[in-house]
Amino acid sequence: MTDTTRQQDVSRPFVPMDFMARYGTLIALVALLLFNLAFTRNFATMQTLNVNLTQVCTIVIVAVGMTLVIATGGIDLSVGSLMAISGALAPMIFLGKIVPIDNIGLAVAAAMIGSVGVAGLLGLFNGWLIAKFRIQPIVATLVLFIAGRGIAQVLTNGNLQTFRVPEFQFIGLGRIFGIPVQVVLMALLVIAAAWILKRTVFGRQIIAIGGNERAAELAGIAVARVKLAVYAISGLCAGIAGLIVIAINSASDANLVGMGMELDAIAAVAVGGTLLSGGKATIIGTLLGAMTIQLVRYTLLANGVPDAAALVVKAGIIVLAVWIQQQGRRG
Amino acid sequence: MDTDTLLSMTGIDKRFAGISALSGASFEVGRGEVHALIGQNGAGKSTLIKVLTGYHRRDAGEVIFDSQPFEVFSPHQAQASGISTIYQEINLVPYRSVTENICLGREARRFGFLDWKRMHQEAEALLQRFNVRIDVRRPLMEFNTATQQMVAIARAIGFAAKLVIMDEPTSSLDEREVGVLFDVIRQLKQEGVSVVFVSHKLDELYEVCDRVTIMRDGRTVKTAKMSEIDKIGLVSSMLGRTIDRAEGHATAFRDRDQRKIGDVLLSAENLAINQTVQDVSFDVRQGEIAGFAGLLGAGRTETARLVFGIDRPCAGAMLLDGQTFEPRSPADAIAAGMGFCTEDRKSEGIVPEMSVAENMMLALMPKLSKSGIIDEKAQRDIVERFIKQLGVKCSGPDQKVRELSGGNQQKVLLGRWLAMNPRLLILDEPTRGIDVGAKGEIQTLIKSLADEGLAVLMISSELEEVTEGADRVFVLREGLSVATFNRDEATEDAVMSAMAHGSAPRVAEALS
């Protein structure tokens, strides 16, 4: 009835909320950095950088997959549980609890491929429920959110698996040219995902589906296949993150690995400026979002605020970011 | 003021984001009168109704209801003041019981708690007026659409309304059910209740309505007694044509040479789906513009959706190049060389957050890529060529498509399909909501495409667009193919009369 599309091509007036939605994260990040440089002791050191980067890595890696999922208009609540599964499986494989493998290199390779692969398959299962049965993403991924951690706990019988396998722990403790391996891994994934979104047919199709699923389908895009793929990728990312976490800890505790990760990842995506309703995504934004959240936490802890209070602040940031985003969209 | 007038709306203005939806519209309904409200899509009927029921606030104008100035802010308030509305899409809660759907919002209570027994009885009694006897305890979704429609009507009447508004209540009913509905309307009339009846089935209006108000472009163009206006009169007022108007050219399709028309590309026989398309046949030839004419609800868009593989026909067959053609998805139709510019650009066409280039390349992209990587340069060349060729006014390929005007969005969508180098282009209302200048450009473009050998299937509610633009005009009426005109026969008179009361050939035979 109303034809609101008939706006003329005039430059739009300045909308504060729009501005905030676009640059808010960057401003917050810069402000945090300045604050810390001024008030936090020993902030401008390599060590601070390393601590923050290693802590933010797993969140960013999971959030990269989450960004793709959210870009299609979906959500993946199962990421934390999938991390637990891959974190539980890998030691079982390289410690030879499933099949004894003599060559440690082979065992580690099998462990990495096997556990990440299983996580990817479970992601594919999420996608199957969503694309084939048309179950809402939040409901479909809730299944593995609930069952996934249980599966990991059943696999390990809830026991802590400790190990000291340098070949494996390289991904969490090693360095390449002085840079922690997981940071390199994170950078590679971020670059790859940003490139996929910008330069490939698949990336465009993801955005198109989130932007207008009916239009995408009418333009001949195989919507179901794209959705399957993004959930599988999200599963793979979660699987990799799970490995990094256990490598750092030299131990795998199915009760803890990836706990609460879904919220951290969603928060990073939302704070980074990707629309939670889909159709617009920025991987770099997600990276900045994750770093902002991390830096807020670090700032609070470094200045003597208890961890519990940091949780409350984080909740506030998430709500604020989502709210600003909605306002910006409406404006 | 006339005491026989129940409702009078005068000088109603309503604008949405600067676009005028109603300008100086007026509407008057007498007590105990059944009043038809008709007009094309976008004429402002729905907006007028929504202003009346408090769904929208009016910008200007006066409403008098029951001899009182009338000001409501929500459908709930309108309902409480005696105006009940039955919406075209059934606005009920499918999972809940029939009783709840009828009684929600005015539940019977005993000692503060719901009195289910009385509510069931009330629901049964209300439905009985329509000869509907069902188990009112069952969820609404277990009943067919006609019954659901009856439940909606029962709900509206149950609110002791003075005025019942029915927005296309018959679109999902069969003949017998329509008969029952008409009995109820007559009964309401006898009880002094007024009814506003919105429908595109002209025969129905004559059967049950006393007067008719016709709207066009947000204005009220005519109010007449049903007995004093014939169907051609209705249709011509709706379309803004006078029958004895001197034939001039109103579209950019004028001055067309006889173009070379090739072999039949696509033919469809006896297509049917649900109630909306019952028996539609047509064919399109290479280099031909085939026009689909018909009133709203004639089944034109629904037929196009069958051709493009969005829905699957429950009867009938299609041939493409003489081969059986059974598309299972839009992707199949696209692979067969088709493109489809939908009527609803916003919800089915553009991806608003994407750029002009991305929108234009959406369908072609997979073909233009090497192992999944977009060939940016090739794309940019194509996009720039089409922007120039189609005259898309934008700041560049990277501008967000939502920032463009309707006409330019339409050109982008045309570009999306033309880039595929299609053989058949389906255009559903290609110039709706587009300003006059851009309209002419798009019409010229369609013509030149056909000149180059493209087959075009064009659906339009603008009469001159089909009569002047199409090489052949297929007229649909209530889901049936009722007439086919060649270019020289396709006068506005002839097409209008087929739209108004054309009947399917075999029905005509049976009658004669």
Next chain:
Amino acid sequence: MTRPRLISMLGSYGVVLALLLLILFGWARYDYFLGFFNITSVLRYNAMFALVALGMCFVIMTGGIDLSVGSTAALGSVVAALASPYGAFVGLGAGVGAGLCVGLINAVLVTRLRIMPFVATLAMMLAASGTALLIADNQSVSVSYESGFTSIGQDNFLGFPIPAWIAIIAYIIGWIVLNFTGTGRGVLAVGGNEDATRLMGLPADQIKFLVYLASGGLAGLAGVILASQFGAGQPIEGVGWELFAIAAVVVGGTLLTGGVGSVGATLAGVLLLGILFNVLNFENGTGWISLSAYWQSVIRGLFLLVVVMLQAKLSSRSRTVTGEH
């Protein structure tokens, strides 16, 4: 019988049937399964989950979700423990009040700021958990044993555990509200078709506001029972409670998309999942198998999967029902 009818029957009666079968199985297989001690301890323990699931049931019926219930219960338990020296009822009121505060914030976020329920309540899950840890100083808070606060969780009334009484009363009230008040029917209508509900003139936002508030209050009450039963406020308890509640609600046949639901079947769902755990314990006791407690969440997930897939079939069916004439 039509398919949707079959599936909705499966939803409401299936869970009761499964529950009966499970009890029968337990009775036949284990000696003390239907013994007084086992029955009361199962009821006492599961009363908390029942309360949380009741609130969740109402939220889900509106088409929303409340992921904050576990943390809210933890917060409630801490607040109640801290207030318990001032009297049993003060402790009770404080715990419920804390829950209501969380519920209030959820309600405002969802209905006023229009933030998606799962985002809003996930954020509140963090905030409630953080608050609980802060005021408890990262450790359990012992309750006062003098004020009689512990009676709420540990004592019996007419030979029946008080937590079970509380849960039963809450369910009766919930059942009455759902079936015999306009608000209750509004809850289902909002979940079934929010736009239609607004057009029908029902206060959709007010209804949603109330369900989040109620869910918070019930979670707080569950927290009170938790603190009283275990003698301490537990800031890190409640992890995964929301999952138990969601699973119980869905196994009870409530549609996760909203619009269909039953209070009674939710209770059956809670008991089914609770007794399943109980049976698992007995089974491990027999020494035949040893299934760890971790199987619980796997089984919960499986239940959820089956029900959700059945529901997807049901809703695709309803789409075609309204789609074709």
